[in-house]
Amino acid sequence: MLRRLRIEHFRGIESAEWSINRRLVALVGAGDSTKTTLLDAIGLVLNPNYNPQFTDADFYGLDLTRNVVIEATVADLPDNLVKESQLGKDRSGIMPDGTLVHDPIDEAEECLVIRLTVTPELDPTWEVVRPDSDDARPITGTQRRQLGYFRLGERPDLHLRWARGSALSGLTDGSDGASSVILGAHREARSAVFDADTNPLHAAAAAAQKSAGYFGAAAFVELRPGLEPGSATSSHALMLHDGLVPLSSFGLGTRRLTSLSIQDLAMDGGSIIAMDEVEHGLEPHRLAQTLRRLKKRTDAGELQIVMTTHSPITVETLSAVDLVVVHTNGAGTTTCQAVPEDLDNVQGTFRSAPNALLGRRVLVGEGATEVGFLRGLLRHWDTERLAADETLAAAIGTVLVNGRGGTQSTQRAKNFQQLGYPTCLLVDNDDRAIDQSVAESEAVGVAVHRWTLGNALEDEVIHTLSAQGLQAVVTLAVDIRGEQSIQATVGATLGGKALIGADVAAWQTQADVDLATMRTAIAATATKKEWFKREDHGEELAEVVIAHWGGLENTPLLKVIGELRAFAYPATPEPSTHLDAELKGEQ
């Protein structure tokens, strides 16, 4: 079982330290957060078959003045490696808190610290090292093989064939089963060609024989077409078929899943399995089934799976504690933050907003109104930025999350912030009961934005907009709820006044109140009757605000909106990992 990974100077990672204590690990995080690099690093340090060809591109920033170092700490060692003649005396210890100690003391779990070093001459060496000492001794490929590392789902078509080194060949008893089948088939094909009816090939052969006679080449008895005998015929062409259909004709998902199941079957003993993009080629239902199966295997304690995922379904299907959030700071430091088991209600947060884990910045709206409102704003800003050829919210990785009201929303914001996502929370300011939890989320670093004291979003908008804007809000409410409903509820708030039409100025006259009183009544009704408490209605409300925000620049409403914009589109561009992406493309 992989317990720790340390990387220096490898591809997009200048430095990374990752302590692992679970058997099922799903790496999540935004694109280019170096998840796959982590997986590749594990493969290089543990895989005996890798015979890796290193290139200059494997050095961080193409800087060839320093070595690439990948250090993996592996526990649950197989008996054979623990022998005195093998690596028994090279074991170290890993304490429950993940720190390494030189000796496998009784309080620690015994482990091997395996270090791959690649010099600028591109020479790799694998050694077992001990913490706090210069002790190092080589570890052979045969010894690394016993650690049981596999990369599942890789080269899926290979494992559907009886090819050399395929899992299917591994499942086949006896080493020459496949080749004797191929040889038999080849012999039959040879007779079939000889037995074929006379065809144009025979005429060509006869012509050749005649010509050879003129040259005195040899005295042939009968030249005819035939298949050259094969001796060690490759069994690569021998592939699984369903009925008459070769599996190579099936979809990618089926091929990957079948290959994975064959690899799983062919494995024996404890293993460390890596999978890149577990969801690749799988529909939601097959993905969920696969994950449940893998979870069952890891729960049994015999193997460990480290996977990367970009799929919300994976996030939803797994337990929150199975997830590890990967961030890169753009300056080469990668952090791997396991979801702590004691993070409150984190499961609900992930289930409700699986997408957010795959983004870079999280914008939490308190409830449906806020989320819709924020979406409306983002759409507007995106349109502006598109015209100006600037990065859009999605490309930046800003993700909207519905906080589902009250303290749940502060909780969620807190969860994301604690997992390393810069998080912003938009929350009403009319409920004193949540002040405490708002303060708590601020304390962990959430950027909290609230309206003027006492105001909900509706209050802030209705009190701030011009009369024209106010009318647009009412018109929208009428569109949503119908004129009668709006008239009746506003009239009731005003103390049982009968209102006619949908014109706010006319309502003022009918009820004989000033504009301020009218605004208060409309706002109170809008909040109480939840006129806009749906995401689409919040979005429409945002459109009204956008259409009327000219001249309101110095109001608290616009100030908060400005802050939200600054969060959604950070002035300093997110560090580019394009180099990393390009290099990957070259390989």
Added chain:
Amino acid sequence: MSNDPPLQGAVQTLLSTLPGSVALPAGAGKTELIAAAVAEVAAQGGTSLVLTHTHAGVDALRRRMKKFGVDHTQVVVRTIDSWSYNLIAHFPSLAELVVPAAPDWSKVAEYHRAAARAVSTRAVRRMLEVSYSNLFIDEYQDCLTDQHTLALELAQVLPTAVLGDPLQGLFNFGKNRPADWSADVVANFPAVDIDYRPRRWDPDHQELGAWLVAIRENLLNGRPIDLTSAPVTWVPRRDARTFVNTCYAALDLDGTIAVLGQFRPDCVNAASSLGGSYSVMEAIDEKVSVTLATRIDTKGGAEVAQAVVEFAIGSTAGLATHIPAAKRRQLGEGKSFVTRREDLRPAYEAVVQVRSDPTPAAVRIALDLLGRLPGVTIHCREAWFEVMRSVATAISDECTVSEALQRTRNHTRAAGRSPTTRVVSRPLLVKGLEYDHVIILNPVKYTAQELYVALTRGSKSVTVISDTIVLPAAHMALPSAAAPR
């Protein structure tokens, strides 16, 4: 050999009653029994750890394993000391001891205690369990209490057999007490009775072999040994030089000869009297060389020069006449040190050079010239060459001569000493070794164990030089008596 029925029976008996101890007389096939047991374990798919005390013992065991066709992956043969050191060097926390990169064997007792601590930990136990199915410890009569403690820890994890002969327990008196066979060993490793035959004297000297078994009872019980009808040659000791003729006469015999004294000085005297035809075997930790090395490293010119000359005289015959006592005194007092003899002059000048500049290089030249003076024979060859080699190492590696000596000795420990056909030695040093002929010089002061070891070293002939044909009762040296502190 492996199909020798009594041996197979003994192997079955031993392996079926572990933990256990086997006491076997000298030459009764103890090594053979271990090898056969290891072969049987290997045939069952197991792997054995075999520990003994000396590198010579390791060599002998390894050769025997090869003879039995034991695959090298199925047996590990090590000395207790080096196995312990290697273990604790890897696990300082488990051993609760940090050791230097090169072992310091003067602290070996600490190493054993540290190894015992390491073996009691979970991680080392697991390593032992998955590595070995059986443990055999040879020459157990030589186990000191700290080694015995380690053996007890090991026996908690591995089925363990210990083998030895209490009558061959020889020890230097020191802080560390040997384990007592009846009190410590048998109590933890119940005695296993094995039928034996003194094979070493097969087929031509069976009478000697039988006699050596027969006298065990007398030796164990402190009774005199009568040589009158014994299959050994008795030479009456007329004076202190009786042995000279006997030893010169023995030079005509085929094969290896060991002349056995009791302490180093009487061995050196004997070798000196024999004019270099026999070489003195040294203990691996002999102090003479250590003292000289320390002087070269730390003292002034006059003292070093004097020490070099004294060492050279003590290790050779014929040199004292070239450098009379008066000259040696002058050397030490810083006075003129010259000779009129042309052939001696280069050596004298080299010694003076040491006095004016006491470097290892000067010492090397001086010793080299002294050793090659006319009429000089070196009989303490081991000490001589050990010093020459250490001085050379000190020059090439730019270290002190003491450090170089320690390295030289570690190398000798690992590689074994070069075999010598004719040696003057002591029971303590020849234990476990075998010679064709043995000449014992005046054994009256021997302990019962020393006498037994001395008598059992010769496979073809044994000669005893003593005042009387009945050797007076020799006392058993008891472990408890060997613990003065």
